[in-house]
Amino acid sequence: MFQAEKANVNYDRNLASDPDEFNTGIIIKNLSVKFPDKNGGEPVEALRNVNLEIKPGEFVSLVGPSGCGKTTLLRTIADLQQPTTGTISIGGLTPREVRLQQKFGIVFQNPVLYEWRTVRRNVCMPMEIMGIPKPERTRRVSEMLELVGLYDFGKKHPHELSGGMQQRVGIARALALRPKILLMDEPFSALDEFTKEKLHLDLQNIWRKTRKTIIFVTHSMQEAVFLSDKVVVLTPHPGRVSAVVDINLPRPRGLEIKDTVKFNALVSKVRNSFEGV
């Protein structure tokens, strides 16, 4: 259980009902991304003609085999990669405008924590860079560490934590600047199955409490179905959307849902979307 739940902290008040209303709906139209070939050959078509709509507050996973363009799509939404053609609109703004407003939080597979800094000071770092005053920083670090279940570990250093705990620090750090959209690139793929399942439950709770739009990249069909409202299936060479599968399972979801016929039917549906291409 979350420490936040134990402490009966009202995160909905603190995190979700931000007075700064921001429409996090994402509309992607005819998006293509090509990378020039270093040896002068044909460019690599990482994404071809991607059309996708993500509603505000939706949890969407991108799944597909290696090289189908998942990371490229995430990076293009985050304005870390420019489209070759097509557009992305986020509540009417461009990815650049959204990035400059610090509305994206990004979590990578490897959280890249600073070993010489404590957990608290790792989470604090983006706020230091942004010049947020110290009392507010201290308050938010406590809030974020409670949210990810690490309040009692604030004085530890990264090497004293397990892989799962380190990834929680990465999530807390990504949330510290109060982003509206959380972009997660295979955040749990390096973790063991038990830790992964615990983090799935915890991420579901974080999403429920903070109401962020989450885009989650994974190779795992089960992970995608368990977490998402919608699974976007990508197919490589060139990278394109082969299906969008709605996951109409009730929430909140417990691990036992993985044993249900409905869950496994949805996993099969995602799998068959690859085979159909």
Ligand SMILES: Nc1ncnc2c1ncn2[C@@H]1O[C@H](COP(=O)(O)OP(=O)(O)OP(=O)(O)O)[C@@H](O)[C@H]1O
């Ligand atoms: N900076 C780059 N320069 C050249 N080619 C690139 C670059 N980034 C990605 N690619 C190519 O674009 C295609 C899509 O890559 P991308 O990393 O987005 O796929 P992915 O689905 O995230 O793969 P993985 O699951 O292995 O992370 C691949 O063929 C890849 O080699």
